Amino acid sequence: MNIRHNISLKNYNTFGIDVFAKHFVEATSVSDLQNIIKLDYPEKFLLGGGSNMLLTKSIDEALVVHVNIKGKEIIDKDDDSVYIKAYAGENWHKFILWCISQNYGGLENMSLIPGNVGTAPIQNIGAYGRELKDNFVSCETIEIATGKIKLFTKEDCNFGYRNSVFKTNLKGQFIITSVTFKLTRKNHITNTSYGAIEAELASMNIEKPTLYDISNAVIAIRQSKLPDPKVLGNCGSFFKNPVVSNSVFKKFKLNFPEAPSYPVSETETKIPAGWLIEQAGFKGKRFGDAGVHKNQALVLVNYGKATGQDIWNLAMTIKSVVFEKFGIEINPEVNIY
Ligand code: EPU
Numbered sequence: 577m578n579i580r581h582n583i584s585l586k587n588y589n590t591f592g593i594d595v596f597a598k599h600f601v602e603a604t605s606v607s608d609l610q611n612i613i614k615l616d617y618p619e620k621f622l623l624g625g626g627s628n629m630l631l632t633k634s635i636d637e638a639l640v641v642h643v644n645i646k647g648k649e650i651i652d653k654d655d656d657s658v659y660i661k662a663y664a665g666e667n668w669h670k671f672i673l674w675c676i677s678q679n680y681g682g683l684e685n686m687s688l689i690p691g692n693v694g695t696a697p698i699q700n701i702g703a704y705g706r707e708l709k710d711n712f713v714s715c716e717t718i719e720i721a722t723g724k725i726k727l728f729t730k731e732d733c734n735f736g737y738r739n740s741v742f743k744t745n746l747k748g749q750f751i752i753t754s755v756t757f758k759l760t761r762k763n764h765i766t767n768t769s770y771g772a773i774e775a776e777l778a779s780m781n782i783e784k785p786t787l788y789d790i791s792n793a794v795i796a797i798r799q800s801k802l803p804d805p806k807v808l809g810n811c812g813s814f815f816k817n818p819v820v821s822n823s824v825f826k827k828f829k830l831n832f833p834e835a836p837s838y839p840v841s842e843t844e845t846k847i848p849a850g851w852l853i854e855q856a857g858f859k860g861k862r863f864g865d866a867g868v869h870k871n872q873a874l875v876l877v878n879y880g881k882a883t884g885q886d887i888w889n890l891a892m893t894i895k896s897v898v899f900e901k902f903g904i905e906i907n908p909e910v911n912i913y
Contacts, residue, residue, distance in 0.1 A: 577601060577611060579639070588642065589626035590690050592809030593884045595633060597621075597640035604644050604665070606716075606753050610723050612641055613751070620720060621913075622751055624664065627691035628699060628811055629911045632884035643694055645753060648674070656763065659713060661756045664694020668701075676787045681764030682711040682757065685773070687791040688798045690805055690812060694752045698742040699909065700735045704794055705770040709735040711757045717750040726750065737840070738816055738909055766790055772797045801871045809878030810869065814891060815849040816909040817874075828902065849898075849906045850874035856897045866890045888912065 583600040586592055599617065603609040613620060619638035623629075644665040652659040658680055662671050668691050672683045685706035689696075697715055701708050712735070715728050728750075734741045742750060764787060768774055776793040777785050785793070803810050820828070825837065825845040832855075838846045853859065853873035860870035865882035868890070869875040876887055891908060898906050 577608060579615075583640075585623075585626070585631060585635075585640070588623055589629055589631055590805035590809060591626075591630060591811050591878050591882075591884070591887065592805070592880075593631045593878065593882070593887070595631045595635070595884065598634070598636045599638075600640045600642065602642045602644050604646070606645060606718070606725075609641070609643065609645070609718055609751060609753065612639070613718065613720050613723055615639060624695035625667070625691035627689075627805070628695065628909070629913065630811065630884050630887055630908075631913050632888050633913070635913070641751075643692075643751060643753075645694070651756065653761070656761055658759050658761055659756055660759060661716075661754050662693045663754045664692060664752055666693040668693055668696055672791065675759060676791055679787065680759035680761060681766065681787050682706075682759040684787045684791040685767060685770070685794055687794045693755050697733060697735075697740055697752060697755060699738045700733075700740050702738070704773055704797070705767045707735070709733070711759055713756040713758050715752050715755045717752050719750055721749065725753075737819070737846075768793075802875060803869055803871075803877055808869075809880075809882075810875050811910045813849075813874040813909050814876040815853075815874055815895075815906045817846050817849050818852075818904050818906050819844050819846050820904060824904070828904065832902070847904065848874075852898045852902055852904060852906065853894055856894065856901050858894055858897070863890055868894070884913075 580600045583597045584594055585597055586594040601612055603612055617639035621635050621638040621640045623640055623642045645663040646665045648660055648662040650658060651661050669688050671693055672687050675683055685704040689701050689703055696708050712730050717726050719726055773793050776797055782789050819840055822843055836848055836851055840846050850873045858868045859873040861868050864886060865879040866886040867877050867879055869877050895906055
């Protein structure tokens with residue numbers, strides 16, 4: 577185990593924010609991690625793909641632990657399905673491409689989401705009508721306080737919209753080391769009902785899409801709307817779409833009848849934050865090196881030299897202008913340090 581000092585985290589977070597870790601270590605196996613958590617530091621700061629994190633300052637006290645455990649195993653198989661255990665450090669998109677190449681179905685709508693397998697359950701990642709929880713079976717973790725291995729079933733994880741027990745009740749207490757998925761081997765349950773996917777498949781002249789076709793359609797849509805973090809630093813959606821009660825929604829709809837919305841239950845409705853931010857006049861705007869993406873207002877971007885604080889200040893300005901204009905509160909989806 578090699579503890580390094582004063583390491584720039586610029587290449588470890590997709591926003592490309594240049595802050596430093598005073599103490600940094602990489603874990604490439606579960607036993608590595610078990611040893612690392614025994615080390616005497618006031619705190620351990622876990623870093624996976626760094627795709628859902630805004631770093632506003634250097635990390636001086638905590639030991640930054642880059643979880644980079646690679647590998648995948650088929651743990652069970654029958655005629656219809658396969659159970660695959662993927663380790664935390666596997667790149668999410670590469671893992672999906674491998675699944676598709678094996679004709680294992682279920683994750684294709686979530687192609688090209690940045691980040692790693694091990695952090696995907698924390699916020700129950702999702703896109704185009706599918707969420708991680710739809711194919712999730714369990715995940716293996718290490719409890720930081722005891723070093724013990726603990727298995728979380730789907731029920732234990734208490735998944736919600738961009739949420740799980742790892743973001744709420746048990747925040748910061750467990751490190752996810754692997755995730756087990758159940759995927760289909762035939763009779764794939766594809767979901768192409770999300771408008772943009774249907775249109776993309778139609779433009780590709782595809783009537784009966786394969787897993788590969790769906791993945792390609794999703795990749796094309798994402799590439800047309802969402803910036804590639806390798807080119808323009810970003811963390812995908814910066815804010816969550818607000819979910820409001822019917823009474824709040826009614827008032828809102830009276831004033832803004834043209835706003836898109838999606839019912840989430842009998843009592844609540846989701847309003848796209850991207851629409852609110854665009855209507856508040858921020859889409860495509862740049863403030864120094866921090867900005868709002870020109871094709872998707874929900875995405876904040878770093879044009880190169882923005883600090884985490886610059887991005888945070890912009891986010892808070894957007895939040896307050898949106899609240900003034902619409903009376904609706906929007907909150908970050910990304911983790912802030
Ligand atoms: N909209 C605007 N202006 C914008 C962006 C969106 O008016 O600048 C409107 C669109 O016209 C549409 C609605 O808002 O009516 C929804 O837009 P979109 O389909 O692009 O999805 P989203 O709600 O903005 C969510 C996820 C994305 C995911 C897409 C597709 C959240 C916070 N974001 O975005 O996830 O890719 O749906 O499923 O739920 C991510 O989490 O990082 C992410 C990119």
